[in-house]
Amino acid sequence: VRIKLGLLYGGKSAEHQVSLQTALAVINALNGEKFEVHPVYITENGEWIRGEIIEGKVQGVEELTLTEKATAKAISPTSLSTLSQEGEAVDVVFPLLHGPNGEDGTVQGMLELLNIPYVGNGVLGSAAGMDKVIMKNLFAQAGLKQVKYVHFLKMDWKNNEVAAYREVEQELGYPCFVKPANLGSSVGINKCTNREELVNAFEEAFQFDRKIIVEEGITAREVEIGVLGNDAPSCSVVGEIVAKTDFYDYKSKYQDGDTALIIPAEISKETYVRMEEEAIKAFKAIDGSGLVRADFFLTEDGSLVINEVNTMPGFTPFSMFPLLWEHKGVPYSELIEKLVELGMERHAEKQ
Template sequence: MEKIRVGIIFGGESAEHEISLMSASSIIKVIDKEKFDILKIGITKEGKWHLYFGEVENIENGEWVEKSVPAFISPDPERKFLITLDNGVETRYPVDVFFPVLHGPRGEDGTIQSIFELMNVPYVSCGVTSSALCMDKVFTKKILKHEGLPVADFKVYYKKDLPLTLNTIVREVEEALGFPCFVKPANLGSSIGITKAYNSDQLKDALFLAGEYDTKIIVEKFIPAREIEVSVLGNEDPVASLPGEIIPSNEFYDYTAKYFDGGKSKLLIPAPLAKEETEKVMSLAVKAFKALDCSGMARVDFLYSKLDGIFYINELNTIPGFTKISMYPKLWEISGIPYKELIERLIELAFEKHRQKQALKLY
């Protein structure tokens, strides 16, 4: 049987570059080499594409660039291949399916998905629209709220307005949301640029910090809550994993607690919830997945309020972390789908979605 050639794309220009390297390394190590032929495609922090030929161990430590050649893909649907240029010699590598393992902007936000759509090639990920919507925390919450799904109260501000209206913004947040509150860049993940602000001075600093990562800033009401996550898998008939719970080593599950705390944060898998609570949060995860027109995969993050017992949907991650410690694959493993099988299912879903699109009339 001829192997399926998978272009696994890692790195990228976002602040989550290093996390992408970790996720991609895990996938490449585990994927079934008897079924899949792997093209290791790296994108530098400057946005330059390369095809990497070396050992997978050098991806995570960042040394992969030294053993790679410049590469690019074309949006032309007649050119379903990766093209390399090495000392003026052009080589073409056909690609059957792309597997972007890019977290954050220009990878998880519909940008690269648009190129795959123009190429008319299968890819593992949500589509362009759902990727863009889920990357933007503001649009995510607006749509979920419109669909009658529970989200915490929030306010939206813009970087350009901070210098002139900072005091007005602080008063508005204090009156509408109170302290403490969470301040976040609207388009980023891995808890980068997020602050829990306890007073007006901290809020001001937090707004400017978030503004370093995005022009749009979201301020959310603090909810004393347990942090619950659910993995979702599928296209038109998605299914939810058992939920997991995070007990962060820091005050909240920030970037350091997620990836560099040496295992001090605790992952409770499955989450210690009553049967009806488990069923409720799994059902909400699927509803959120459908409401935002997701496909393939997403991790749905919840705040289980200690005040009113409501599962508030915090966000959806359309390319969730795939490291050895990441919640998405861990939740599927406890739900009956091992890591290697999960990768294969995601690739199958990419082909399934592509076949459905090919059956549609374009004009």
Template structure:
């Protein structure tokens, strides 16, 4: 009998998306095969403390049933229990890490850099792709260089707003007009995003966004269908069928995504075949533009008036419950949730093995 893989599942984190991470991690661990994996839960509190093994499971209460928590306890190696300021990650104790962390300190390259230094394989994008994908201002520049069409936008620092608010407001009104969307540059799950229809609302929206990030992005309003494509793979990624979001609110905000449960996913999206293929091709181009690996969800607008496709953003660790759009897109593309989790772990190990072949020394020939 082959040795079971020891998979550390990281969840929680110091992020506005802490709760989303708990739900995603609960689904991931529930899908793991007891015969294939030993699970090492590692919870990160909102204060930044690390909880290992059974000490981490109370964080998941309310996200999964007690029977499932009991099952997870049976899948845990006995050696990983306790509370630590920072856990010791050892290659001989952990085969691969599944960082189900969304947003700040999880999806932005910080935890990925730590795992690179620890020399441990991990699921998902590397340091560069994570940090570029997280920063909407930087990723928009990268996508523009790759020739991918996008909506008009402006970006600036919170310091610019403090120094000369009037100049910032005038620039937004001149270049974009109303309505417009105001976003923290480095956050996901629609946290801190507002739609502004006039100057008063714009000022409020800027204050909200700047409470979450030092960098702000403001985008023109595009009357459009919101369509998403899931990407899976490393150097030769594949794209899923497109899916459309029909939001229960004025736009697809945090409440529409996670609270009221009234938004509708249309999978596959009702699109002409050539449009669907174009979306899939553009999703892969976006994934490769940031040097993605593992997984990503790429979000698009399709203009209602012209049918033009505009790239909105890329998410390198999208919501990952079995009911999330990413998982549902692959389910409709022929991959079950459990198979998706298995595939991502396999891709992480393949990427690690490939990187292990690279030289890290210098010797004169």
């Protein structure tokens, strides 16, 4: 019997487009003998649509036209329980969603209530991994090395903007990075080297969130590692990002294509082992399950400074996380199957 897999993609998030790129690749990689795929497209407005795979194309993907057939079938999120042709619940859901309303525990909470197994992190891990301030506080408690950071609520900033800028200058200085607390794909992130840039960066970041984080800017190599598993997770090889731009911004991630991913990264065995240990510490600090991609800075003196974990990292066949596993001997379609298994295992444990 084939596994009925609900695939959620798109999403009400600034990372909508990134999710669309992934959905097609995942559908194409799924073994049709093992899986019966039920795609659900979530529009940018948060409307859920029963997707259809038409000639191997996925609805919503920009260059493809939506079909009338598919757009007609708006559904309620809770109807995931009766998504299959026979009106049965799907066996498992893959929330291929990035950012708020998908990677942050909201969709995960709904799936918990519907009692449907799902791929990836649970409610707590997803929520903790989405909020950079909460995540960093948890990392600090786990003894992981990080850059200095401060955070602000929009209300406090509005009350006294200058006090906020002074705090940044006193605590961190320049360069610093201003980020919305809850986002990804570098959306809303700016590097600042002076007050004017700082003011603009605050304005921009607060367009995406009521909370922002400001971090000390670090000059270092950027290295990433994949973590896979539930309570006994294991690590992939390490990859390095070499961005040709000033930092790894949205354009260099998804548009320019001139960012080099070096896999495996040229690092010492000792650094690699340390990175494995710290990535698993980070995974456990957020109570992770399924997968994370842990992003570190590697400084000239050999220190590993954790930047973040992503609980649903970029997942096209050309994205870092799948490539890291491929180099570890787990090809793309096998990785997807492994993730589905892990999701079902975790669900079974809770019953």
